[in-house]
Amino acid sequence: MKFTKMHGAGNDYVYVNCFEEQIDDPVSLSQQISDRHFGVGSDGLILILPSDCADLRMRMFNADGSEAEMCGNGIRCVAKYAYDHGLMQKTDIRIETGHGVLDLHLYVGSAGRVERVRVAMGRPGLTRATLPMSGPANDQALNVPLDLAGHSLELTCVSMGNPHAVIYVDEVEQFPVAEIGPLIEHHPWFPRRTNVEFVQIISPAEVIQRTWERGAGETLACGTGAAAVTVAGVVTGRTEGRITNHLRGGDLYMEWLDGGEVLMTGPAVEVFSGIYAPG
Numbered sequence: 473m474k475f476t477k478m479h480g481a482g483n484d485y486v487y488v489n490c491f492e493e494q495i496d497d498p499v500s501l502s503q504q505i506s507d508r509h510f511g512v513g514s515d516g517l518i519l520i521l522p523s524d525c526a527d528l529r530m531r532m533f534n535a536d537g538s539e540a541e542m543c544g545n546g547i548r549c550v551a552k553y554a555y556d557h558g559l560m561q562k563t564d565i566r567i568e569t570g571h572g573v574l575d576l577h578l579y580v581g582s583a584g585r586v587e588r589v590r591v592a593m594g595r596p597g598l599t600r601a602t603l604p605m606s607g608p609a610n611d612q613a614l615n616v617p618l619d620l621a622g623h624s625l626e627l628t629c630v631s632m633g634n635p636h637a638v639i640y641v642d643e644v645e646q647f648p649v650a651e652i653g654p655l656i657e658h659h660p661w662f663p664r665r666t667n668v669e670f671v672q673i674i675s676p677a678e679v680i681q682r683t684w685e686r687g688a689g690e691t692l693a694c695g696t697g698a699a700a701v702t703v704a705g706v707v708t709g710r711t712e713g714r715i716t717n718h719l720r721g722g723d724l725y726m727e728w729l730d731g732g733e734v735l736m737t738g739p740a741v742e743v744f745s746g747i748y749a750p751g
């Protein structure tokens with residue numbers, strides 16, 4: 473099976489062009505190929521597919537095999553793959569995801585390859601029903617107190633098609649993300665688990681984010697997470713609608729200005745291609 477390894481701000485996935493390849497069991501393929509010792513090594517698997525209603529369709533599987541509705545860093549790489557590998561020639565494209573059909577604009581560099589992509593990430597969901605999260609279906613979860621392992625936390629929860637719990641901390645680099653992240657991912661409040669974003673505010677227009685991802689553990693970046701952080705900052709009055717988000721693997725530029733779609737601009741990088749033939 474031919475594959476391409478790509479990353480967006482260090483959030484790395486194995487991409488398979490399903491215009492050429494047929495994948496029968498993406499759940500076990502993602503578990504095997506994502507393994508950093510026995511596989512290619514990645515945060516998960518992304519399939520690039522034909523669509524009936526857009527230019528392309530993507531499906532995204534976490535390293536544990538669970539399928540996610542959307543992947544913000546992944547969708548930029550899908551767009552880059554499609555343009556650089558000749559699946560399409562235009563720089564404004566539409567991709568079908570589990571969070572609807574999303575619009576993307578591709579920025580092509582002097583070498584004729586895509587370097588950055590802007591994605592309209594869809595509208596956020598703020599009710600507990602959309603996450604999903606336990607409690608009254610129409611209530612928002614803003615600054616909800618939660619004491620865990622000696623830490624007094626406050627959760628603000630946002631759906632970007634997939635669920636995110638945003639937590640503000642003082643010193644994010646010192647925060648025990650690997651200890652607290654999985655406790656929240658698997659907390660009984662979240663029947664389909666959740667991604668967790670730990671955020672330190674630098675200024676009203678700048679934050680540092682670390683991410684504990686549902687189904688993958690700590691990753692170097694999360695695009696839907698950065699969108700959730702943008703929305704959480706506005707609705708709790710902590711940050712402005714236009715922020716620079718510093719993640720461990722790079723920066724993402726985020727906008728949520730009119731209560732509509734969240735915009736994200738960031739890099740997309742191809743690392744290598746290969747043939748996966750275990751055994």
Ligand SMILES: N[C@@H](CCC[C@H](N)C(=O)O)C(=O)O
Pocket residue numbers: 483534539540541542543544545546634635667685686687688691693694695696697
């Ligand atoms: N890294 C992604 C999100 C991947 C899916 C997530 N782990 C989930 O299960 O919802 C991004 O960049 O958005």
